[in-house]
Amino acid sequence: MSTPSIHVECRDIVKRFDAIEALIDIDLVIERGKIHALVGENGAGKSTLGKIVSGVLRPDQGQLIVKGQPVHYTSPYDALADGITIISQELSLVPRLSVMDNVFLGMESHRSGVLQRDVMRRRYAELIARSGFSLPADISVARLRTADQKKVEILRAIARNAELIVMDEPTAALTSDETDKLLNIVRWLREVGKTVVYVSHNLEEVLGLADTLTVLRNGRLVRTAHAQDETPESLVTAMIGRAMALAFPPKVPLDPDTRVVLDIQGLTRPGIIEEVSIFVRAGEIVGLAGLVGSGRSEVARAIFGADRKAQGEIRVNGRSVRISSPNDAIRAGIVLLPESRKLQGLIMTLEIGKNVTLPHLGTLSRASLIRGRQEFRETTDLLEALDVRPAEPALRMTKLSGGNQQKVLFAKWLFRRPQILIADEPTSGVDVGAKQAIYKLINSLAKQGMGVLLISSEIEEVLGLAHRVYAMRQGRVVAELQGVALSEEAVMRTVFATTEGTVHKQGEDPGAMCR
Amino acid sequence: MKDKFKSFRQVQSLQRAIRMLPKQLRLDIVRDYGTIIAFIVLFVVLSLTTPAFFSGRNLHNILDQAAHVGIVACAMTIVIIGGCFDLSVGAIFAFAGSLAAIIARAGYTEVGILAGILVGLVFGFANGSIITLLRINSFIATLATGLMIRAMALVMTGGLLIVVTDKSFAALGQGRFLEIKYPVFIFAAFVIFTWFVLSRTTFGRYVYAIGGNQEAARLSGVLVGPVRVLTFCLTGLAAGLAGVITVSRISQGVADIGTGVELDAIAATVIGGTSILGGEGAIWRTVIGVLLLRLIGNGFNLLNVPPFYQGIFQGAIIIFAVALDTLSKRNR
Secondary structure, eight states, rough: OOOOOOEEEEEEEEEEEEEEEEEEEEEEEEETTOEEEEEOSSSSSSSHHHHTTTSSSOOOOEEETTTTTEOOOHHHHHHHTTEEEEOSSOSSSSSSBHHHHHTTTTTOOOEETTEEEEHHHHHHHHHHHHHHHOOSSSSSSGOOOOOOHHHHHEEEEEETOOOEEEHHHHHHHHOHHHHHHHHHHHHHHHHHHOOOEEEEEOHHHHHHHOSEEEETTTEEEEEEEEGGGOOOOHHEEEHSSSSOOOOOOOOOOOOOSEEEEEEEEEEEEETTEEEEEEEEEEEEEEEOOOOSSHHHHHHHHHHHOOOOOOEEEEETTTEEESSSSHHHHHHHTTTEEESOOIIIIITTBHHHHHHHHHHGGGEETTEEOOHHHHHHHHHHHHHHHHHOOSOOTTTGGGGGHHHHHHHHHHHHHHSEEEEEEEEESSSTTHHHHHHHHHHHHHHHHHHHOOEEEOOSSOHHHHHOOOSEEEEEEEEEEEEEEEEGOOHHHHHHHHHGGGGOTTTTOOOSSSOOOOO | HHHHHHHHHHHHHHHHHHHHHHHHHHHHHHHHHHHHOOOOOOHHHHHHOOTSSSSHHHHHHHHHHHHHHHHHHHHHHHHHHTTOOTHHHHHHHHHHHHHHHHHHTTHHHHHHHHHHHHHHHHHHHHHHHHHHHOOOHHHHHHHHHHHHHHHHHHHTTTTEEEEEOHHHHHHHOOOOETTTEHHHHHHHHHHHHHHHHHHHHHHHHHHHHHHHHHHHHHHHHHHHHHHHHHHHHHHHHHHHHHOOOHHHTOOOEOOOTTTTTTHHHHHHHHTOOTTTTSSOOOOOHHHHHHHHHHHHHHHHHTTTTGGGGGGHHHHHHHHHHHHHHHHHTOOO
């Protein structure tokens, strides 16, 4: 039955979590030396399938056949013995250890338990030569950028002689230049004969990369096809079961005389952000573009008082406010939708409703007694209005898909309307449908007069939503773009500028230098 | 070709799904109500096997003996849900009791009782402040303050027994109302108080939030520091109260009482099913945990099992309770 080109085969795989069926009767053939993409919306089961192939999860039913042999992995170590490893969505590195120590973790060179660092150094040098990566061996992983951390994980996989690497959303936290680099690495892995199972919901990326695509929907396999036979439209149709265009809601024109709700002057945290001066009008969506590390998230956090106090002046509706903690910011009418939903946004041990009302308990209580019925009623209404499924405040947070969790995060900050919403990567890790809903939501909030500061690694998103864009580089605002000057090319050029020589030059900077 | 079997397979998987469901459900029930089930089983077994067990007097004794650990355990539950531990409660217990005894012996009974409780509160405030301001891990910080407070109690008492002969001082620990001892009432009141605070107030909600995810709570505008300090004030207060009750019961203060109270309180909390990782738990769980531990002790006495074996049994139950919690989380 199995031919030499088949690397892994799944037969009738079923996986359940509680009563929810994450995978139903999956039949799949993964060919050796190919890039095989698994696509689908959040909760479609693509990550679960990747985890089953790599031994992280055990299937409840069905058969996994590797290299023609039925296998029963009980842990990732079993899979690794067969040359299969996973690079998961969350980093699985030890932050305090050096790059080299992470790469060789669990397979160090030693003589009766005593490490032989010189041998490891030699092995590391060979590995670097083989892969063509440039990563210093001794720097601690915590100090690397996310993209470089991914590289460490890939090095680790190569060092273990992995033949099949499962990559779960490897580009989720990367900027576009980092993504390009990573995609080249994936192609290189194929060239040297490795099989890659690539889990992603970024369709463009997958179409340009994969040989074979498998589409999943609600735990079922919709189809497996050659990448050249598919288009983004055909995939979206397959993923959501109906045709849908990814479009941005029309921008609401803004009167330039509209009052300024948020005015930042000379915001500085030495070495991180320098003299940032920006403003947001009522009803305006302002984009903050830049690479990861350019200081965009740090600006957001500084305005919100999330880090140690920054220098500079913050004015809300013309009045100067002192913000030294998130609590101060919320009182001043500024809220921050943080970058990381699970680490900074939601409290996974609390129920949905309690997450929503956490910042607003003051308005839901008298003498610090919570008015439970009012809380329940208001959260239910809001969850329904935002189309969170299911809209049940008493449900555990973990029962929701990523997109719905993100909507809960929005609900949390819209429960009592702020004047200024800072949204840092509002659509990271959510599916197409939820993305669309979030775009509409942001747009309608602005229409109702809220000032929105939008940060996103996806440039189309910033361009599609924002009236005006500030481009940041190395902690400074380097350009302000709007109207006809606001194009993908212009943003890319200002954002990359000196760091990337490949950006084609053009006469003059289209955006005026910012104040 | 395979499609022929598809519908058959679906029927098959459905059947399996139905068979799987109760198993998962069972695990959840055992985790959520395991302690109650264990409690009921033990209660019934003891009632049937030992005639002395199911009597008003014996049951009252169980409650009375559970009171001091129970009070501390309820407050400890709040600290643990908030993501911390308080290992200094045993020392606070001893200091507060000794201080109350010293002042009562000098003739100021009410002042002594009040001073004992208040000094617990003060120590709790100090613990909370050290942990939040100096950012020291609570386990280490309270281990250290516990050492210091215990030593201060020794210094204060000179290592001697402080016998209080005044009958009114003993009333707190030994007095009765409607045949029921005061400590039982105080325990019940403290249970209701902590349950109310934890489940009905903004403070209680904030405790769950900071225990579940401190950073997310902070970014939601929760003032993490003050909330945390307040949780330690509660354990301090509870330890002071329990210490004063215990000293009153035996009418003598001494610096080495209350050793191990912190561990009993943590054990009761964990057996009840409150997560040691923080963010999840409840007061009723701890009450069951406290009573279960007392029931075991009582049963061992009534069944004439040498008390040395008690620890083995209790330890096994703790391991079982935590393993169950971990298992059900892994399956989620």
